Amino acid sequence: MKKTVIVGEGIAGLTAGVYAQLNGFKSEIYEKNPVAGGQCMGWDRKGHHIDNCIHWLTGTKKGTELYKIWETLNAIGDDVEMIHNQTFYTSKLDGKSATLWRDLDKTQRELLQIAPEDAEEIHKLISHVRLAECCEMPFNKPMDMMNIFDYINMGKKMAGMFKVMKEYDKMDIEDLGNRFENPLIRKLLTDYMCKEYFASSFIISYATMTSGNGDIPLKGSLAMTNRIIKRYKELGGVLHTNKPIKKIIISHNKAEGVILNDDTVVHADYVICATDTAETFGRLMDSSYMDKKLKVCYENPNDYPVFSGLQMAFSADNNLFSDETIIFDFKPITIGNNDVTRMSLKSYHYDPSFAPEGKTVLQVNIMQRKDDFDYWKSLNKQDYKNAKQTIAEAVTDRIIECFPKLNGHIELLDCWTPLTYEKYCNSFNGAYMAFIEKKNIKIPRLKGKVNGLSNVFIASQWLQSPGGLPVAAATGKFVIQRILKKEGKSINI
Template sequence: MSKKIFVIGAGISGLSAGIYAARSGFDVTIYEQHMTFGGLSTSWSRKGYYFEGGMHWLTGSSPKMPLYQIWKETGALKENNPIENRDPYYVYINGDKKLYMYRDLDKLCNQLRDFAPEDKKMIAKFYNDVKALINVHLVVNDVMGLKAKNPRHPGLAELLKMAPAGLKYSKLVNMSYEEYVNQFKNEDVRHLLMGSIGYRYNAMSFIYTIASFASGDCGYPEGGSVTMGQNMLDTYKALGGKIEFKKKIENIELDIEGKVTGVKIGGEILPCDAVIVTQDMRNAIDTLFDTMINDPVANKMRKNVVSEQNVFICAGIKADLSHLPKAMVFPLKEPFEIAGVKFNEFRIYNYASFKGRAPEGGSAITSLFLGPSYYYWKQAKEDGTYKQKKEELAKRFIEILAEYIPETKDKVEVTDVATPCTYERYCSSFEGSWMSVWEKGTKQYNYPQKLPTVQGVYFAGQRTMMPGGLPIAVYSGRIAVQLLCRDTKTLFV
C-alpha cells in the first residue's frame, strides 16, 4: 500500500510537492486554508478588472536554465502560456527624458554612457559586475543517497561557468543596493537602477537580478500567476492527487518519540504517514506543533529571517493605456511615505495590452512598495484604523498617479490595497512577507528541509532558501519529496 502523505498549502511549493509525491507513487492530499490555489503567487478581480498580484517575471523561464525543466515537469509551463521576454523590461520616465532597462547588457550600458558620460567609469564597473554573474543560476541537484528514475546533478562545465562570480562575491555582499547605486553621479541613472528590487537588499542581489535578465531569463508567462498555478493543479489532479480547500491545519500530531502520526483539522485527527509543510516555515515552526520547536535550525531561523514585506496597490482605469510601456518607473518630486518608509520612485505595472485584464477600453495597473510595514498595519488592525488608512493610501496613490499619467485623472473606477496583514491572513506568511531580505554583510542563509527533532515532517517553500520567490518555491517542493523518498526507500520519479 502507498503511504499517505498530507501537504499543507496549495501554493507553488505545495503543488510542486504534491506533483512529485504523486508521481513517485504516494497517496497525496493537499490541504489549503484559502478557497483557491497559488498562495502568494496569485491574482484577483475587482469589478471586472483583473490584477496580477504575485508574479512580475519568472526565473527559470528560459529553456537554457536547468530550472526550466522543473517548471515543465510540474506542468507550470505549457503551450497555453508561452513566455514573453519583454524588452526593455521597464522604462524610466522623467518628463521628456527616458531611459530603458534593456536585456542586452551592451545596449543598456551604451545607452547609459551616452546619457551620463560623467558616469563612464562606474558604468564600466557595473558592466563587469553583471558580466561576472551572467551565468549564475539555481543549480538543480538531487539529494545525496536518493534513488531516482532520472538522476540530476550539475556538470563541471556548468559550475565552472559560474566561477567568475566568486571574485565579485565579497565586495557585492558587503555593500548595500543603495550604496552601490549611489556611486553613479547622474540622478536619473540612480532612479532607473533603484527601480529593480527592494531597497534593503545587498548589491549582490541587485547585480544578480540584472544579470538574470541579461542572460535571457526572467520572461513572463502568458496568463500570469493564475494560468501557471492552474496548469500545476491540473497536472497534480491528473496524477490522482486530491485537494481540499478551506481546510486549515490546526496542528501536526507527533507521538512521544517525535514521529508524525497525523494532523488536526476542525478538531478532528486525520492519520497520515508523513507531512510536507509548505506554509511559511518561519511561522510553521512556531504555530503548527503542540510544543514550539526548539532546535538549532529553528532558533537560527528565528534569529536571522528578515522578511520582505509588501504593500500592493492596484487600480482599474476607465482609459486605454496600451500606448504606455508595460512597466514604468517615475522619479518622485517628493518622497511617497507608507508606514514610515519613504519611496523616491513610483513603479507602475501596466496590463492594458494584456487580454482579459480589464473591461473594453479600460486598463488594470498595479504598484508595489517593498519595505518593513507589517507592524504599522498590524497596529492599525488593532486600533480600528486599518480600513481608513488603506482608503487614505489609495487616495494619495490616485493623486500621484494622475500627476505622472494624466490620462488616469478622474478615470479610476476601482482600487484595492493589499498589506502584509492581507498576505498573513490568506497565506499564513511570516509578517505577511513575500521573501527574505538578503541584507548587506550577511550570509545567504538556507535551512534544512527536515528537522532532527521531528520525524516524518518535511518543509518546502520560499522561506527555506534565501531570498525565496517562485524558483525556490518550486525547487524546494521537489527537494522535500526527494527527502521523503530517500527516507522511505522509494524511487523518486
C-alpha cells in the same frame, strides 16, 4: 503505497504534491483558503483581472534545471505563450528617465549618453551582467545531496559568476549606487530592490531577464497555478480546500498525521509542511522544533529584515500609459510614521486577457517594512478601511500629477496591504519574499528536515534566500527527494 499529507497549497505544496504522485506516493493536500495557490494568485475586480505575483518568472529558458521543474508541473511549456518584455524597468527623476532594457547594448548606450562621467562603472556593470547570464541555481537535487562531480559541473556552467561575486558580493545595492556620480543612475540602480540586498542579487536579477530566463506566462499567476492543480489532480492527487489544519499529531518523535480544525484526524506516513515557517513552528507544531539557525533570523529583525508592499490596481485607457514598469518621485504621502515619496507603476497592457477591450490594468507597489506592517496591524477595522481609502486617493492624485493624460481615465479597482498576505497566507509580517540577506549577515540554507521528528519535512521559500517562486518550487521537489532517500530509493527524479 505510503501516504503523504501536505499542509498548504502554494507553489511549494503543489510541487511537492506533483512529485509525490510521480514517485509512488499517495498524497493529499490541505489548504485553508477556498482556492489554492498561496501567493501565486490573482483575482477579479470590475471586469478586470489583478495579478498578485508574477512580474517575471525565473526559469523560462529551455534546458535549465528550473525550466524542467516548471515543465513537469505543467506551469509552462510549449503550449503556454510567453511574454518577452523589452524592459526590466524605468526610473524617473527630475523629469529625466533611464531604462534597463532587455537588450544590454541598448542599456549601455542609453546610460553612457545620460552619464558619460560614469563610463567606467557603466562598462563594468554591463560586462558583469553579461557574465551573470550563466547563473543558474542548482535545482536538480539539494546541495547537501550533491557529490563532487555535481559541484564540478555546476562550477563549469557558472564560471562567469566567480568574477561577478569577486566584484560585487562584498557590497549591497546602496553601495552599488554610490559607485556612480549621476543621481539618475544611482536612483535607477537602487529603485528595484531593497537597499540591503547584495549588489550581486541585483546583477543576477537583471541578467535573468537579459538571458531570456525571466519571461512572463500569458494570463499570469492564477492561470499558472490552475495548470499545476490540473496536473496534480490528473496524477491522482487529492486537493482539499477550505480545510485548515489545527495541529500535527506527534507521538514518540514521529508524526501520526494531522488534526483538522473540525477535529477530523487524517493519518499519514509522512507530513510535509508547505506553509510559512513562522506558521509551521508555533501553531502546527511546538516552536521548540524550529532549527536554531532559523530562530535567530526571527529573533533579530534588524539583521534579518523582510519586506512587503502596499499595492493598488487601477483600470486605465490602454493607450495612455506605454511604459511597462516605471518608478518615480511624487509629493510625500504619509503612511503611519513614514513619508513615502517613490512608487512603482506597472502596466499589464501586454496581456489583453486582464482587462476589457480598450482598458488595461495599472498596478502600484509601495515598499513596506516591519514598522509599516506594525502600523497597519495597530488599526481597528474601520480605521484600516479609512486609511486604505485615504492613501489610495492620494496615490491616484500623485499618478495623475505625474501622468496628466490619465486624468479622468483612471479608476481604482482594489487596494491591499501587508495584512492581506498575513490574512490569506499567514505570512510573517506580511512578507512575500524570504529574509533579506545583508552584507556581513549570513542567511542559513536549511535542509527542510525537522530536527527530532523522523517523518516531518518542510517545503517553503523560507528555507533559502531570497525565497520567491523558484525556491518554493525547488524545495517542493527537494522534499520528495529527501523522503525517497529515507525510503532507500533513487533521488534522480
